Amino acid sequence: MFLSDENLASDSALPRALLxxxxxxxxxxxPNIAAEEFFNLATSALDVIFAQFDAYLKELLESLNEKI
Known part of the structure; x- marks a missing residue:
């Protein structure tokens, strides 16, 4: 079972804000955004994306191990 849609929706706010x-x-x-502001937003959004990827990968591995 992959992450719930509720978690996905709440975690996607920062990537959406970056876009x-x-x-x-x-x-x-x-352009009218300060470099530091953009850097901080982009870094936070990427942190969320990497965390989601890690969580999905962990769940996938657990699911595959259950089937072995």
Missing amino acids: TAINNQILIDK
């Missing part, structure tokens, strides 16, 4: 910032504050004629 919004990229679209609305960087991919415009005159």
Whole structure:
């Protein structure tokens, strides 16, 4: 059983915020986000993505081990 949709929805807020910032504050004629602010947002979003990947991988391995 993979992570619940509830966990996935709550963990996806930072990556969504990063994509919004990229679209609305960087991919415009005159970017309007400070480098430090963007770096902090991107780092936090990537931390969430890596944690989700690690959790999915752990669950997959546990599931495969149960079937062996």
